[in-house]
C-alpha cells in the first residue's frame with residue numbers, strides 16, 4: 001500500500017514531459033499528413049478515380065479536422081458524421097448545391113469555405129468512393 005503512493009508521485013513528476021512530447025508528435029503527424037496530401041500520395045479506396053483522389057486531398061485539408069473522411073475511423077468532432085455514412089440520409093450528389101454555395105446546413109462550428117466547381121466534383125467523387133457498402 002505504501003508503495004502505491006511512491007508510484008503515484010513518480011508518475012506525476014514525469015508526466016509533464018511525455019504529455020508535451022505526445023502533443024508535439026501529434027503536430028508533426030498533422031504537418032506530415034498535409035505534406036502527404038500535397039504530394040498526392042494519399043491512400044484512396046481501390047478503383048478510385050483521379051478525381052476522387054483529388055477530392056480526398058480536399059477532404060484531408062478542409063474536413064478531416066472534424067469528420068472521419070475514410071472508410072474507417074471515428075470523427076475527431078464527435079458530432080460530425082463520418083463521411084462514409086452520409087448516404088444513409090441522402091445521395092451524396094445532393095450536397096453539390098450546398099457545397100457550391102459555400103454553406104452546409106447544420107455547420108455551426110464550421111469555418112466558411114469556398115470550393116470551385118471542379119473541387120466540388122472531386123470532393124463528391126471521393127465521398128461516393130468511401131460510402132459504406134450496404135445491402136450485401
Ligand code: HEC
Nearest residue numbers: 062063065066077079080081095104105106107109110111
Ligand atoms: C469545424 C468542424 C467541421 C469541419 C472542418 C467540417 N465539418 Fe462538416 N460537420 C461538422 C459538424 C459538427 C456536423 C454535424 C452538424 C449537426 O448535425 O448539427 C457536420 C455535418 C456535416 C454534413 C452533414 C450535414 C447534414 O445535415 O446531413 C456534411 C455533408 C458535412 N458536414 C460536410 C463537410 C465537408 C464537405 C467539410 C469539408 C469541406 C466539412 N464538413 C468540414 C463539423 C465540421
